[in-house]
Amino acid sequence: MTVSFVLNGKTVQVTAEEGANLLWTLRERLQLTGTKYGCGASHCGICTVHMDGKPIKACVTPLAAVEGKAITTIEGLSKDRSHPLQVAWIEEQVPQCGYCHSGQIMQAASLLDKNPSPNRKEIIEHMNGVLCRCGTYLRILKAIEKTIQNA
Numbered sequence: 001m002t003v004s005f006v007l008n009g010k011t012v013q014v015t016a017e018e019g020a021n022l023l024w025t026l027r028e029r030l031q032l033t034g035t036k037y038g039c040g041a042s043h044c045g046i047c048t049v050h051m052d053g054k055p056i057k058a059c060v061t062p063l064a065a066v067e068g069k070a071i072t073t074i075e076g077l078s079k080d081r082s083h084p085l086q087v088a089w090i091e092e093q094v095p096q097c098g099y100c101h102s103g104q105i106m107q108a109a110s111l112l113d114k115n116p117s118p119n120r121k122e123i124i125e126h127m128n129g130v131l132c133r134c135g136t137y138l139r140i141l142k143a144i145e146k147t148i149q150n151a
């Protein structure tokens, strides 16, 4: 099958086997390895990307489902790590091993896109479900709140 979609602002056409999914197409066919594989079963949120501005889990998204859609990955959030969330993430030294953080940032970005000043409860609710085995949750919260304050 051939699927056409907008990826980080550019139209792409990908030919792949039936049943291909978005995560492995991004990582292996398109060399966008910022999106990580965690559980592969919609449990951890580490593979989060945006589809038409909403967070989705790439590991359980069939490639066919993105036909005509706009997909944004961590590589498309900014060209040079200058997105306000990325700036705050660096300032607050949020990551530990770092593995979960493209998913964390994409999840946070989807919140601030629709609500630029969420309260702490709204942030926690929205971020719930993107897991961090290193337990960096407090620094994630601090970086999101810093992003809001800096806006």
Ligand code: FES
Residues within 6 Å of the ligand: 036, 037, 038, 039, 040, 041, 042, 043, 044, 045, 046, 047, 048, 057, 058, 059, 060
């Ligand atoms: S890898 Fe997709 S939700 Fe865990």
Ligand code: FES
Residues within 6 Å of the ligand: 095, 096, 097, 098, 099, 100, 101, 131, 132, 133, 134, 135, 136
């Ligand atoms: S920083 Fe290691 S899993 Fe989140």
